[in-house]
Amino acid sequence: QQKVQQSPESLIVPEGGMASLNCTSSDRNVDYFWWYRQHSGKSPKMLMSIFSNGEKEEGRFTVHLNKASLHTSLHIRDSQPSDSALYLCAASEASGSWQLIFGSGTQLTVMP
Amino acid sequence: GGIITQTPKFLIGQEGQKLTLKCQQNFNHDTMYWYRQDSGKGLRLIYYSITENDLQKGDLSEGYDASREKKSSFSLTVTSAQKNEMAVFLCASSRDINERLFFGHGTKLSVL
Numbered sequence: 001q002q003k004v005q006q007s008p009e010s011l012i013v014p015e016g017g018m019a020s021l022n023c024t025s026s027d028r029n030v031d032y033f034w035w036y037r038q039h040s041g042k043s044p045k046m047l048m049s050i051f052s053n054g055e056k057e058e059g060r061f062t063v064h065l066n067k068a069s070l071h072t073s074l075h076i077r078d079s080q081p082s083d084s085a086l087y088l089c090a091a092s093e094a095s096g097s098w099q100l101i102f103g104s105g106t107q108l109t110v111m112p
Numbered sequence: 113g114g115i116i117t118q119t120p121k122f123l124i125g126q127e128g129q130k131l132t133l134k135c136q137q138n139f140n141h142d143t144m145y146w147y148r149q150d151s152g153k154g155l156r157l158i159y160y161s162i163t164e165n166d167l168q169k170g171d172l173s174e175g176y177d178a179s180r181e182k183k184s185s186f187s188l189t190v191t192s193a194q195k196n197e198m199a200v201f202l203c204a205s206s207r208d209i210n211e212r213l214f215f216g217h218g219t220k221l222s223v224l
Contacts, residue, residue: 006154032210034212042217043216043218044202044213044215046212088154092210099157099160099168099170100157100213101157102154102156102157103154105152105153107152
């Protein structure tokens, strides 16, 4: 079983709509969560990170973290066609292993 | 800003061949990573290195060797290429543990 699980595998939303992506870790040692975005044919780039319980907002993007359930979610409001990409969630520990483990990703398509 | 350069961009090998992928970064980052990405999927960690001459195995290390000859470079060797294997190998670096990763553009491997 993968240590970092993302859902859904793919998501289609209309332009201007809200996209909601989920990620859960099965590793109780995880402390930090990251969201990376990868456009087709490009390399991943970090979108947002969250280390504390609660919510963090940057423009149209909001991430939530519940450390008790090791669940994070990414919400994109007013989705644009340029947001169409593979969204990758990753998790790491604050101490111990330096590994950054990625999930399988959610493929987001925003329809004009 | 800095850059991560991966060579070659495309690599075609024969079954059973030993193949080497190279990665150079000028960020002066301590930590470097090798990930494998199969088409449209998430990233799987092969090897990482937290400092020069350090090597740590990821979940996918079997069938691969790595070498961190100096701080700026990290190479990956496919010890025996598998027929019909096709994937993109991504190199990344970060300044420190739990800091964002910067990725190279990848080496696309095809094995005939």
